[in-house]
Amino acid sequence: MSHVIEWSARPSRPLLHQPVALASLAWLVLAVLGTVLSPLLAPEGPLAADTTRSLLPPGTGSLMGTDLLGRQISTRLLWGGRWTLGMGFLGLAIAVGLGLPTGLAAGFLGGRIESVTMQSVDALLAFPGLLLAMAVVAVLGPGMASVAIAVGLAAAPAYARVARSAALEVRTQPYVEAVRALGGSAWRTLIHHVLPNAAAPLAAFAATQLGWILLNSAALNFLGLGAPLGVPEWGAMLDEGQGYLRDAPWVSAFPGLALTLTVLAANLLGDSLQEALQPK
Amino acid sequence: MIARYVGRRLLQSAFVLWLAVTLAFLAMQLTPGDPAQALLAASGATEKEIAERRAQLGLDAPLPLQYGRYLWSLAQADLGQSWLHGRPVGQMILEQLPATAELAVSATLVGSALGVGLGVLAALRRFTWLDTAATTVAVIGLSTPTYWSGLLAILLFSLHLGWLPPTGEGDLRHLVLPSLVLGFALSGSIARLVRARIAQVMEEPFVQAARARGIPSWRVILAHVLRPALPIVLTVIALQFGFLLGGAVITESVFARRGLGKLAVEAILWRDLPVIRGVVVFGALAYVLVNLAADLAQAWLTPRLREELA
Numbered sequence: 221m222s223h224v225i226e227w228s229a230r231p232s233r234p235l236l237h238q239p240v241a242l243a244s245l246a247w248l249v250l251a252v253l254g255t256v257l258s259p260l261l262a263p264e265g266p267l268a269a270d271t272t273r274s275l276l277p278p279g280t281g282s283l284m285g286t287d288l289l290g291r292q293i294s295t296r297l298l299w300g301g302r303w304t305l306g307m308g309f310l311g312l313a314i315a316v317g318l319g320l321p322t323g324l325a326a327g328f329l330g331g332r333i334e335s336v337t338m339q340s341v342d343a344l345l346a347f348p349g350l351l352l353a354m355a356v357v358a359v360l361g362p363g364m365a366s367v368a369i370a371v372g373l374a375a376a377p378a379y380a381r382v383a384r385s386a387a388l389e390v391r392t393q394p395y396v397e398a399v400r401a402l403g404g405s406a407w408r409t410l411i412h413h414v415l416p417n418a419a420a421p422l423a424a425f426a427a428t429q430l431g432w433i434l435l436n437s438a439a440l441n442f443l444g445l446g447a448p449l450g451v452p453e454w455g456a457m458l459d460e461g462q463g464y465l466r467d468a469p470w471v472s473a474f475p476g477l478a479l480t481l482t483v484l485a486a487n488l489l490g491d492s493l494q495e496a497l498q499p500k
Numbered sequence: 501m502i503a504r505y506v507g508r509r510l511l512q513s514a515f516v517l518w519l520a521v522t523l524a525f526l527a528m529q530l531t532p533g534d535p536a537q538a539l540l541a542a543s544g545a546t547e548k549e550i551a552e553r554r555a556q557l558g559l560d561a562p563l564p565l566q567y568g569r570y571l572w573s574l575a576q577a578d579l580g581q582s583w584l585h586g587r588p589v590g591q592m593i594l595e596q597l598p599a600t601a602e603l604a605v606s607a608t609l610v611g612s613a614l615g616v617g618l619g620v621l622a623a624l625r626r627f628t629w630l631d632t633a634a635t636t637v638a639v640i641g642l643s644t645p646t647y648w649s650g651l652l653a654i655l656l657f658s659l660h661l662g663w664l665p666p667t668g669e670g671d672l673r674h675l676v677l678p679s680l681v682l683g684f685a686l687s688g689s690i691a692r693l694v695r696a697r698i699a700q701v702m703e704e705p706f707v708q709a710a711r712a713r714g715i716p717s718w719r720v721i722l723a724h725v726l727r728p729a730l731p732i733v734l735t736v737i738a739l740q741f742g743f744l745l746g747g748a749v750i751t752e753s754v755f756a757r758r759g760l761g762k763l764a765v766e767a768i769l770w771r772d773l774p775v776i777r778g779v780v781v782f783g784a785l786a787y788v789l790v791n792l793a794a795d796l797a798q799a800w801l802t803p804r805l806r807e808e809l810a
Contacts, residue, residue, distance in 0.1 A: 339515075346788065346791070347742070347787070348741075348783055349743070351742070351779075351783045355523075358767070358768045358776040362769065439750050442750065443753055458647055462754075465651060469655050476651065476652070480644050480645060480648060484644075487639055487642060491639070
């Protein structure tokens, strides 16, 4: 074995030159498209049962097989995307909506505001995420909206942290100082100069957070704290399939695969975005 | 002095704990519905009985007084009574703790071994195919829901191969699949953090200097890279403890194991708020203590940090 240690840094590559990033992006777009077009692609709907076709394996006239009630797994997956992805994007919107202004303001304004804000954020960050989300669901009561809010709230502190460091980095740049010196208001500077220039790392982290949010909102659904019985949310479908794992593994295998691929795509996209931003 | 760092770190931990405890208290206040009503509604109690029960539970007291009483009972390690079972929450948690601790410890062992192994491998062979392979395994571990990998593991190792029992608990054989599944998920983030930190150490001037002196690579790695990276690895593993707690909840559900996770999920579904509050406070306490211990150990193990902090 050679003992040469590779010391040099890998040069950054633009996003569109990274095959992994393109594949991840393609999968996410496909998942969203499938969800949006589900009424066209599977017009029979996720509840169309046919008990004569109970637990058919994949391939026997059915793409991904059927569940106990003879409902098509593929159809349920397409229709279920609106819940799973919907909760994911809603959760992300909450995390960004709370974390971004908090972090940007703290990083840009500095001083006492920053230290008080960031200390509270750190305390929240020191709290186990899923446990925090479970506590929020306990307060709001089980349901899919509660799950999205809970997971979004649990993810917000981390986003605030990243937003703060992004703002901090931009704040000391000469062009921002120039704008400030020319009499640009703090608010205007923040919106027109800091935000656009901090956008790239913020987008990268948002992709990574989408992965975390999807994973955990589906987890809460799997635990039975979200979707009501029969709703084809992917985590809830996995839970349903648990009962007949031996005889019909496809009932939970496909929702799990769809979910894993989506989370993986979000994580890989986040990594690729970060890599694209590497040069300093 | 190091004492100052310890003091500051203790204060910080106390703050986090206080915040968790207070949030848990406020959450109870925000929850719609009245506990006394929830407790007695099913039994068809009269308004008067409900009001009596409310007074008995101390719910008619002003908020600050309730808060003070709550803090006072917590200080005495009293987590209150379950609404559903009428038993002390602390006792219920202690009953479930061994099962969860068993899973958490074995999953941490699996996750650390795998995660540190992958991370070190990737960092030492950075930007080679080995690095790519290791980081790919790590990101898959990070992205695969334990509630899916768990089912796949049961399907393969229990139902098809018949090597291990699918669910339940008892002997060590019941622990293998849950720890592997949770450990694999845990290894993903450990591997990524370890890789990044070791790569950082390798950029350090003293490592470059050692290499420039012509010391063989394996000696540089052992003596100059891995040894200083050890305390960092410790912190990285401790940081994952929060993930571990959440992961244990899900893994317990997949493998139908007893434990804190089952307790918490049941409590949420039945809206047994004292139990939820108890689990949250207990989880925060465990998390804070583990991280405090790791930070202090790191300060102790890193001479330079010890000096910087002094």
